[in-house]
Amino acid sequence: MRTLPLFAAPLLAATLLLAGCSPTETSPTETMLSERTDAMPVEANDTDVHFIGMMVPHHQQAIDMSDVLLASDVDDPALRDLAQRIRDGQQRENGQMNAWADEWGIDADMELHSRHIANGMVSPGVYESFTTLEGEALRTRFLELMHFHHQEVIAMTQDQVDNGGYAPLREMAAEMIAVQTAEMAEMEQMYGGVPTP
Numbered sequence: 001m002r003t004l005p006l007f008a009a010p011l012l013a014a015t016l017l018l019a020g021c022s023p024t025e026t027s028p029t030e031t032m033l034s035e036r037t038d039a040m041p042v043e044a045n046d047t048d049v050h051f052i053g054m055m056v057p058h059h060q061q062a063i064d065m066s067d068v069l070l071a072s073d074v075d076d077p078a079l080r081d082l083a084q085r086i087r088d089g090q091q092r093e094n095g096q097m098n099a100w101a102d103e104w105g106i107d108a109d110m111e112l113h114s115r116h117i118a119n120g121m122v123s124p125g126v127y128e129s130f131t132t133l134e135g136e137a138l139r140t141r142f143l144e145l146m147h148f149h150h151q152e153v154i155a156m157t158q159d160q161v162d163n164g165g166y167a168p169l170r171e172m173a174a175e176m177i178a179v180q181t182a183e184m185a186e187m188e189q190m191y192g193g194v195p196t197p
Helices: 046-070 077-104 107-114 124-131 135-163 167-191
Strands: none
Touching: 046 077, 046 107, 046 124, 046 135, 046 167, 077 107, 077 135, 077 167, 124 135, 135 167
């Protein structure tokens, strides 16, 4: 499985909590669409390839953040249940998306997007700081970061629903939107309002 490296780094400024992509993503090489591979289904298109490449590391970070919460001393059954559901659901989806990526032979695209920090993902420094928290501080920060993580990726997921060519991936994307929207509502209830990172 391809995962986004989460290496330690000094804590970045709060503005790097990442609404957008890293600067390297704006270069012509980074934004270039891949050529079709012979192994891709006839109906699959560049939107499908881009979505898989971007969503796999995005999911992996949510899995990693959930693992931190689940391994912690946070004693909140509802939040622990939510973190477990996020972890299990996104792990399952990553397994399927990685299987499609392998079948389609899009390793170059997967490698390209594995370096991107976008659509609500947190920087290595912010993640490292998150892993040092405990108790109520960790509970609060998890809700803030995960809500932002969900919220910011919905536009990309809707683009897959609207413009993707591969029907099973479009269906998965639609389910992602429904599940993550419901999870955001749960987080808002637990937080007592809309969490802000």
